[in-house]
Amino acid sequence: MANPQNLLPEKVLIVEDEFMLAVMLQDILETLGVRQVSHAATLADALDLVAREPFDFAFLDINLGKENSIPVARALADRDIRFVFASGYDAKFVAEGISAPLLRKPLGLDEIRTVLTASDFDTQSGRISRIG
């Protein structure tokens, strides 16, 4: 899960069932300079996109209505793609054998920028480390 050059990712996936929030995050990412932003609102669409597209980063809303995005997290981890969770909930069900940073909604612009360019994620603590 390393990003040695602290580069902005090029293809980012947003998994979020609330379109209002997805549209905002997409706009923020595009403004920051991310070249391609894709959005999935359901678990099935998200898994389908992950299987087809070579993403290099993802934001996962944990709670997707009656589903949750843990299977997407596993699929991303299998492909060594960096991701963060974003949720209004506490970190309760992040602890299902998957460790990624958890951003609390509402998301801060600085933390979005920080996770995008983080040099590495400590998958044990879920902490983000940065160079410089």
Place this chain on the structure above:
Amino acid sequence: MLHQRGVFHQEAGLIDATFENAAVGMAHVSFQGRWLRVNEKLLDIVGYSREELLQITFQDITHPDDLDADLEQLDALIKGDIPAYTMEKRYFHKDGGLIWINLTVGLQRDEDGEPLFCISAIEDITERKANEERLRVLVDELNHRVKNTLATVQAIAHMSFRKDEPIADARAEFTSRLHALSGAHDLLTEEKWMGADIMSVVDRALRAFRLADETRFHVAGPRIRLSPRAALTLAMAVNELATNAVKYGALSVPDGSVQIAWGRFGKEGVDEIVFKWIESNGPEVSMPDGSGGFGSTLLERILPGDFQGEAELEYAPTGLRYTLTAIRPRSADI
């Protein structure tokens, strides 16, 4: 103690009666945990008969996770480190179910001050614990809802305050959007956040606009149950359409009117839900914020997204028309 025999017997009888008939569970318990004497109320709480309970120990019916804390305090009590202790803990009822009790334990000593046995008072607090748990779940849920609402407000702010928009206009629009969000919240709170009927959502969103002129809106459609999310987004969308109509559209001219109609149409095992906003006798307009503005983004991307459907915004010569179409499993909520 200098008592006459009769008085002594009377007092002893009274003490027995107090023990037996107390409205809390009472017990004498040996230091090894054996029940020496128990009252009716305790038998009631734990579901055992007197014979059964006297055969076992309190350790036998205490939840293993609560046992160490109890034994530690019991030890301190017997050593004389503490005069008494109170704790909340769990017992297993005879039927296997968990019950919460409030336990207060004191000590009976002999004439030389040597401890003889424990005197325990046991109160069933299962219902109180269940209420506390319900309250905790409710507070967690409320916290989640507040966080979600803040995230929604963040998105509204993000899309309302854009570089190319005069700040005073943006502020007025932002305030109107918060007002629409707040009205939808009121409605959902009345419905205990289980969802809302589409008519109530539209009515609530139009309330401020109807104050100005009731006769210009024609609203009709069957009952359709919306999820909280769909209700919130539709309320925001109706607010955008109405604001736009008043400023630039059919409601900006004397004869213009708006028809708002929806229907649910059965089709091969699914329902097609259509929602229409049709302006008549108005000028030809486009959403003034153009593409990328909050209004058009909400109508063309966010609302159809949340309804898992499609939307079309037409700038007809007689006024704006908006159509939202969504396919649903038969009779499902949106």
